Amino acid sequence: MVQINEPCTVRVKFKKVGRLKFVSHLDLVRTVMKVIVRAGLPLRFSEGFNPKPKLSFAAPLSTGVESVCEYMDIKLYKRVPEDEVVAMLNKNLTDELCALLAYYPESKFTELGFIDYRIELDLLSATEALCLDIEKALTSPLVIVKKGKGGEREVDISPMIRNVSCKLEGGKILLECCLSSSPAEFLSPELMIKALKDKLGILKEENLTEEGYTVMRTEAYFADMRPFR
Amino acid sequence: MTNIKHIDSVLKSVEKPGRYIGGEFGAVIKDKESVACRFAFLFPDTYEIGMSNLGVRILYDVLNREQDIWCERAYAPWVDMKEKMERYGIPLYALESGDPVSEFDLVGFSLQYEMCYTTALSMMKLAGIPIYSRDRGEEVPIIIAGGPCVYNPEPVADFFDLINIGEGEEVLLEISRLYIQMKKDGSYTRSAFLRRAADIEGVYIPSLYEVSYNADGTIRAFTPREAGVPAKIKKRIVADLDKAPYPEGLVMPYIQTVHDRVVLEVYRGCIRGCRFCQAGMVYRPIREKSPETLCRQAKCLYESSGYDEISLISLSISDYSRLRELTDGLLEWTDDERVSLSLPSLRLDSFSEELMQRISSVRQGGLTFAPEAGTQRLRDVINKNVTEDDLVRAVDIAFRGGKNSVKLYFMNGLPTETLLDIEGIAATAKRVVDCYFALPKPERPKGGVSVTVSVSCFIPKPFTPFQWEAQDSLASLRMKQQHLKEAITDRRVRYTYHDAEVSVIEAILARGDRRIAPAIALAVERGANLDAWDEFFDYDRWMSAFRDTGVDTDFYTTRGFGTDEILPWDMIDIGVTKSFLLRERERAYAEKTTPSCQESCSGCGANKLGGKNRWCK
Ligand code: SF4
Numbered sequence: 001m002v003q004i005n006e007p008c009t010v011r012v013k014f015k016k017v018g019r020l021k022f023v024s025h026l027d028l029v030r031t032v033m034k035v036i037v038r039a040g041l042p043l044r045f046s047e048g049f050n051p052k053p054k055l056s057f058a059a060p061l062s063t064g065v066e067s068v069c070e071y072m073d074i075k076l077y078k079r080v081p082e083d084e085v086v087a088m089l090n091k092n093l094t095d096e097l098c099a100l101l102a103y104y105p106e107s108k109f110t111e112l113g114f115i116d117y118r119i120e121l122d123l124l125s126a127t128e129a130l131c132l133d134i135e136k137a138l139t140s141p142l143v144i145v146k147k148g149k150g151g152e153r154e155v156d157i158s159p160m161i162r163n164v165s166c167k168l169e170g171g172k173i174l175l176e177c178c179l180s181s182s183p184a185e186f187l188s189p190e191l192m193i194k195a196l197k198d199k200l201g202i203l204k205e206e207n208l209t210e211e212g213y214t215v216m217r218t219e220a221y222f223a224d225m226r227p228f229r
Numbered sequence: 230m231t232n233i234k235h236i237d238s239v240l241k242s243v244e245k246p247g248r249y250i251g252g253e254f255g256a257v258i259k260d261k262e263s264v265a266c267r268f269a270f271l272f273p274d275t276y277e278i279g280m281s282n283l284g285v286r287i288l289y290d291v292l293n294r295e296q297d298i299w300c301e302r303a304y305a306p307w308v309d310m311k312e313k314m315e316r317y318g319i320p321l322y323a324l325e326s327g328d329p330v331s332e333f334d335l336v337g338f339s340l341q342y343e344m345c346y347t348t349a350l351s352m353m354k355l356a357g358i359p360i361y362s363r364d365r366g367e368e369v370p371i372i373i374a375g376g377p378c379v380y381n382p383e384p385v386a387d388f389f390d391l392i393n394i395g396e397g398e399e400v401l402l403e404i405s406r407l408y409i410q411m412k413k414d415g416s417y418t419r420s421a422f423l424r425r426a427a428d429i430e431g432v433y434i435p436s437l438y439e440v441s442y443n444a445d446g447t448i449r450a451f452t453p454r455e456a457g458v459p460a461k462i463k464k465r466i467v468a469d470l471d472k473a474p475y476p477e478g479l480v481m482p483y484i485q486t487v488h489d490r491v492v493l494e495v496y497r498g499c500i501r502g503c504r505f506c507q508a509g510m511v512y513r514p515i516r517e518k519s520p521e522t523l524c525r526q527a528k529c530l531y532e533s534s535g536y537d538e539i540s541l542i543s544l545s546i547s548d549y550s551r552l553r554e555l556t557d558g559l560l561e562w563t564d565d566e567r568v569s570l571s572l573p574s575l576r577l578d579s580f581s582e583e584l585m586q587r588i589s590s591v592r593q594g595g596l597t598f599a600p601e602a603g604t605q606r607l608r609d610v611i612n613k614n615v616t617e618d619d620l621v622r623a624v625d626i627a628f629r630g631g632k633n634s635v636k637l638y639f640m641n642g643l644p645t646e647t648l649l650d651i652e653g654i655a656a657t658a659k660r661v662v663d664c665y666f667a668l669p670k671p672e673r674p675k676g677g678v679s680v681t682v683s684v685s686c687f688i689p690k691p692f693t694p695f696q697w698e699a700q701d702s703l704a705s706l707r708m709k710q711q712h713l714k715e716a717i718t719d720r721r722v723r724y725t726y727h728d729a730e731v732s733v734i735e736a737i738l739a740r741g742d743r744r745i746a747p748a749i750a751l752a753v754e755r756g757a758n759l760d761a762w763d764e765f766f767d768y769d770r771w772m773s774a775f776r777d778t779g780v781d782t783d784f785y786t787t788r789g790f791g792t793d794e795i796l797p798w799d800m801i802d803i804g805v806t807k808s809f810l811l812r813e814r815e816r817a818y819a820e821k822t823t824p825s826c827q828e829s830c831s832g833c834g835a836n837k838l839g840g841k842n843r844w845c846k
Contacts, residue, residue, distance in 0.1 A: 019250040022240055023483040027247055031483050034535035035254075045567070064241050092535075096252055209317050212238040 007044060008079050011105040012089065015068040016061065017216070018096040025060040031097075036074060039088040044075040058109040058220070058228075059181050062190055067217035068100070071109065071228070079104070105229065113223030114162065115181040117189045118216045121173040123202055130200070131166040131173055137199050138164045138177065144195045157195060160187040182223060189215045239317060243310045247484040248276035251324030255480040255533075257293040257300070258325055265297040265409045268401075269323050269333040269370070273340070273348035274761060276304040280480070281488035283542070284339055284376065284397070290476035291398050298405050301325040301333075302480075305348045305759065306355070314355060321356035330356040334408060336370040337401065338389070340378035343738035344731070344766070346385055346749055347757035349374075353388070360750060362390050362436055367419055373404070379433075380464075380511050381691040381798035384741035384749065386435035390419075391426055393433075394801055395465035396497075398473055400431045427458050431465025433801070434458075440743055446784055448742065448795040463802045464511070469841040470497065470518045475526050478533040490538035490571070491530040493523055495555070499544035500826035500844060502833075503601070504612045504817050505640065507690040508544055510805050513835035515826060516842045520551050524558040531568060539563065540571045547584070548827065550843055556587050580623040585630050596627050599638035602646075603653025609820045610645050612813070617660065624664045633674040634681070635661055641709045642687040642701035642732075644817065651709050655716035658682050662721050681723045684713065686732035689789075690739055691798045692805065694813035699789030700736045703729055730768040733786060734760075737775070740785045742797035747778040806834035 016028070023031070033053050036043055043053045054075035061067050080088075085102035093099065123130070142158045160180035167174055179187045193213065197203045203211050220228035240246040261267065270289060272279030279285060285302070292300035301323035306314060314321070320329040330336055336358070338349050353360050358369055365372070374385060375393035382392045393400050404426055411417035411425070427434045437458045441449040453460055467473045475494075482489070498515035499508065527539050539559065543549060559570060570588050580598070600615060602608045608615065624635055639654050658680050665678035686706050689698040701709070706729040717724050737745060752774040759765045775782050790796055792811060799807075809832065816823055823831055826844040830836075836845035 019252045020483070022246040022250050024245075024247065027483045027485070030485065031481070034481065037535035037537070038533065063246070092254060094252060094254055208238050208242065214237070 006079070007075065007077050008104060009073050009075050010080065010082070010085055010102055011071055011073050012085065012099050013101040014070050014072065014089075014097070014099045015066075016070055016097050017066040017068065020094075020096040021064055021066045023097070024063045025057070028061075028097075029055065029057070032072065035089060035092045038092045041074065041080065041085065041088060042076050042078045044077045056109065058112055059115065059186065061217065062188055065189065065215045065217065069115070069217050069220045069228075071220070073105070073109070103229070107222070107229060110183050111222055112220060112228055113180070113182050114178050114221040114225065115217055116163075116178050116219040116221075117176070118218050119175040119177070119189060119193070119213060121175060121202070121211075121213045122171075123173060123211050124207060125202070126168060126171060126173050128168055130202075131168055133200055134173065134175060134196060135164055135166045137196060138166075138192070142192075142195050142199070144191065144198075157187055157192065160185055161192065178221075181220070236319060239310075239313045239319065243313060244307060245484060247482075248304065249306065249310060249324075251302075251327070253324075253480045253482055255478050256302075256325055257289075257480075259293075259299040261299065261326060261328070263297075264299040265412070266299075266335065266405050267333045268292050268298055268300040268405060269303055269330045269336045270300055271303050271330065271336060271338045271349070271352055273305055273338060273345040273352055274759070275307060276482070277484065277486040279304045279339075280482045280486040281492075282339065282341065283492045283494060284341075286476050286479060286492070287474075288337075288339075288397050288401060289480070291474050292401060292405065294474065295402065295405070297409065299325075301328075303330055303352070305352055308759070308765075311351070311355065311758070321352055331358055331370065333370045334412075335373060335405060337373040337375060337393075340374050340376040340385070342761060343378055343384075343735050344761040345378075346738060347753050347760050349385075350388060350750065350753040351758040354753070360388055360753070362387060365390070365419070371408070371419070371422065373401075375401075377508065377511065378739075380507070380801055380803060381739060381741075382433060382435065382801070383440075383743050383797040384738050384745050386743050387746040388749075389435065390423060391432060391434055393431060393465075394462050395431045395803075396467050397465075398467050400429060400465050403429050404432065424455070424458075430463055433462040435743075438800070442744075446781070447791070448797065448799075451795065451800050461800055461802045464804060464838070466497075466514070466516070466804075466838050466840050468516075468839055470494075470516050471522045471841070477526075477529050479530065481534060488540065489536060490540050491527065491534055491536045492540050492542055493527050493530075494518070495523060495541050495543040495546060495549050497543075498835075498842070500548050501545060501614070502612055502813070502823055502825065502831070504610070504694040504813055505601070505643065505687060505690070506544075507693050510692045510810075510833075511803050512544070513803075513805055513833060514838055514840050514842045514845045516840050517550060520554040520558050523555055527559055528562070531566070537567055538569050538571055540573060542573055546572050547580075548825075550827075560587065580626060582626050582630065585626065595634040595636055596624075596632055597636040597638065598623060600657060601638065601640050602643060602650060603639060603655070603657050604650045606820060607643060607646060607650045607653070609822050610817045611643060612817070612822050614822055614825070617657065620657065621660065621664055624661050625668075628665050628668055628674060628678075629672065631674045633665070633676050634679045636681040636683060637661070639682060639684045640687045641684050641713070641726075642706050644687075644689075644695055644698045646701075646709075648709070648712055651713050652716045654682060654684065654713055655718075655722075658717065658722045659719055662719055678721055679723065680719075680721060681725065682713075682717065684710070684724070684726040686727055686729050688732055688736045688739060691796070692801075692803050692810070694810045694817060696740075696796065696810065697790045697792055697814065700733070700786040702787050703733055706732070728763070728766075731763075731766055733782070734766075734768065734771050737780075737782055737785045740790075740797070745775070745778075745780050745785070748774045748780050751778055804833075804835035804838040809833045 058071040082102045086099045089099040162178040164177045373391045374389040496517040498512045689695045
C-alpha cells in the first residue's frame with residue numbers, strides 16, 4: 001500500500017475513439033499534459049530548467065487507430081483516490097477521449113505482451129472466399145520487407161500474430177486478431193494490413209474513397225495472456 | 230462530412246489530419262434542430278493560425294452564449310486536403326457538426342490581412358457558395374466579413390453581403406437577432422434582411438450603394454441606392470471593456486497551433502499615433518480594462534485551459550496606465566503555477582530592467598525593438614517618438630542583463646525617405662554592436678553579439694495620415710534594399726527584408742476600390758490561395774490577373790491620391806477625422822512630432838464615439 005502524501009504513480013486506462021483517432025501520439029501527450037494541469041492533479045514535475053509533468057504511455061497508438069484500452073502513468077506527489085482521478089480528468093475531456101479507470105499499478109509497461117485488435121475492412125470484394133484468404137495469409141508465413149540500419153531485410157511477421165478470426169458481417173469483413181506488443185516484438189496493425197494489401201491486392205490507392213478500414217484496440221494482455229493491469 | 234468512410238480514408242492520406250476533425254475540448258455542441266440560427270465562423274488561413282486568433286475566440290464565445298444561436302468554425306484546408314476535397318466532392322464543412330457550410334444561416338469571415346482575400350474566396354468555392362454576392366440565391370447563407378481589413382471594404386465589397394465595420398461583439402448578435410426575428414415573423418427574404426440590417430450601426434451593405442467614377446478614374450460619387458440608407462457607415466465600438474463578454478474557456482486544439490497560450494487583451498486603441506500605423510488609428514478611442522478584470526480573466530482562462538503562458542496583448546503594452554498593478558496581480562500566482570508572462574511588443578523608450586525581470590518573455594527571449602526608421606529626421610516624420618538614446622539605453626540594459634541578441638524592425642519606402650535614411654539603418658545597427666563592445670569585457674554576455682535588422686516595405690494604408698502617399702515603385706524598393714545590403718558591413722549584423730512584390734500587391738488590395746474585385750476573382754480562378762504563405766504567393770499571377778481585367782495597378786500604388794479626391798474608403802467613419810489625418814500629414818512634412826494622447830489630446834475626433842476610456846475628453 002502506498003502512503004498518503006508520498007510520491008506515487010497512478011495508472012489511467014483511457015479510450016481514444018471516433019474522430020480523435022486522428023490525433024497523433026505527440027499531440028496526445030501535449031494535450032494530456034494540459035488536461036492534467038486543468039484537472040488540478042498533484043502532478044510531479046521533472047527537475048531542470050524547463051520542468052515538465054512526468055508522464056508515460058504504454059505502446060503508443062498510431063494515428064488513425066482507435067482504442068478502448070490505452071494506458072498512461074502519471075507521477076503524483078501525493079495519492080488521490082482512484083475514482084477521483086477519473087472524475088477530475090473526465091471533467092476536462094470529451095466522450096471520444098476519456099479516462100475509463102484509474103489504479104495504483106503493480107506492473108510495468110514493459111510487461112505488456114499482446115494486444116487484441118478488431119479490424120473492419122470495407123472492401124469492394126467482401127466475400128467469404130476473401131475471408132478465408134485473409135485467414136490463410138495471416139496464419140502462414142507472411143513476409144514483409146523491413147528497412148533498417150543494415151539495409152533491407154525480410155521478416156516473417158506471422159509468429160507475431162495470434163487468434164485470427166475473419167468473417168463477413170453486414171457486408172464488411174470483420175478481422176479479429178491478437179498481435180505481439182512487447183517492447184522487443186511489437187507488430188503494428190498498420191504493418192500487418194500493408195502486408196495483406198501487398199499479398200492480396202486489396203485497398204488499392206485508386207479505390208481510396210470506396211474502400212476503407214478501421215482499426216480498434218480492444219484489449220491488452222501480459223506475456224502470459226492474463227489481462228493487462 | 231456526410232459520408233464518414235469517405236472522409237476517413239481522405240484524412241488518413243493528408244498531413245496533420247488533426248486540423249480537420251474538430252472534437253476539441255471546449256468546442257460547443259448544440260442540437261441543430263433546436264437552435265434558430267446557425268452561424269459559421271470562417272477563418273481564411275490554416276487551423277493553426279486561426280485557432281490562435283483572439284477575435285475568433287471572443288466572437289465564438291459571444292455567439293454561443295446565446296441559447297438559440299450555434300456558432301461553429303471552419304478554417305482553410307492545407308493544399309493537400311483542399312485538392313482531395315475538390316477531387317472527391319467533399320464540401321467545406323464546419324468542425325463542430327461536420328455539416329457543410331452552405332447549410333448555415335450566416336457565414337462570417339474574419340479578414341485579418343489583405344493577403345487572405347484569395348483564401349476567403351477559395352473557401353467560398355469549396356463550400357459551393359457563389360463568390361459574388363449578386364449571384365447568391367435565397368437558399369444561400371448570408372456571407373459576412375469583418376476584421377481589421379474591412380476598414381477599406383471596397384476591394385472585396387462585391388463578394389460579401391454584409392460587412393461589419395468595427396468591433397463585432399455587439400453587431401454580430403444584433404445581426405443574428407434580426408435574422409431570427411425575420412425568419413420567425415415570415416418577413417425574411419435576402420434583400421429585405423439586408424435592407425433592415427443596414428440600419429444597424431456598424432453594418433455596411435455594399436449592394437445598397439452605387440459608385441460612379443470620373444474620366445480620370447477617380448471616384449465621382451458614392452451614393453446609397455435607396456432613401457434612408459445611411460450615406461456614411463459609422464464604426465462600432467464596445468463602450469466598456471470591463472463589462473464586455475470575454476471567453477471563460479477556450480476551444481483546446483489537439484495539434485500545436487502558432488500560439489498555444491492564454492491571450493489577454495489589455496486595452497484597445499493606441500495613444501501614440503505613428504503616422505504609418507493603421508491599427509493605431511482605427512482602434513481609437515483608447516479603452517482600457519481594469520487590472521481587476523484582467524487578473525480575473527487571466528486566472529479563469531488559465532484554469533480552464535492549462536496553458537503555461539499568458540500573453541498580454543495591446544498595441545503598446547507599456548502605455549497601459551496600470552501596468553504595475555496588473556503585473557503585480559498576475560505575478561502573485563503565476564510563478565507558483567509555473568506560468569510565464571509574455572509580451573508581443575515593447576517600445577524602446579519603455580524597456581526597463583524592471584520589465585525584464587518581471588516578464589519572462591523579456592527575460593528569456595531575444596529582444597525585439599522597432600525604431601522603424603534609420604534617422605531621427607525620418608522618425609520624426611513618421612511620429613515614432615523614440616530616439617537613438619532610447620535605443621542605446623535599452624540595449625545597454627539588455628546586454629548588462631545577459632542578452633546578446635537584438636532584433637530591430639525597420640521600414641523602407643517611407644514618405645520623404647532618402648538614401649541617407651537607409652544608411653541610417655545600417656548605422657543604427659552598428660551603434661547597437663558598439664554598445665556591446667563598450668561594456669567592459671567581463672560584463673559582456675558570452676557568445677558575442679548578434680543584431681538582426683528586419684526591414685519591411687511601407688504600405689500607405691487607409692485611415693492613416695499617409696493614406697494619400699504614393700507607394701515607392703518596385704524598382705525603387707529593390708534599389709533601397711540593395712543599398713542597405715551594401716551599407717551593412719559589420720558581419721555581426723544580419724539583414725533580412727520582406728519581398729517587395731508582396732507589398733505591391735498588398736498595397737493594391739488595401740487601397741483599391743470596387744474595380745479590382747474582378748482581378749481578385751480571376752487570381753482565385755487561376756489558383757491563388759493561401760497567398761499569405763510565401764510558397765504560394767505568385768506575383769506574376771497577380772499582375773496578369775490585373776492586366777487581364779484592365780486594372781492599372783500604378784493608379785493605386787505609385788500614383789498617390791489627391792487630397793481633394795474621394796477615397797474609396799471615405800464612406801466609412803472611424804471616428805478619427807479626415808481633417809486630423811490631413812493635419813498630421815502636414816506635420817509629417819514639417820518633420821514635427823505630435824504628442825501622445827497621454828501628454829495632450831490632439832483632437833483626432835475618436836472621442837465622439839464615446840466609450841469608457843482614459844485619455845479622451
Ligand atoms: S480624441 Fe484626443 S485623446 Fe482621444 S484618441 Fe483622439 S487624440 Fe487621443
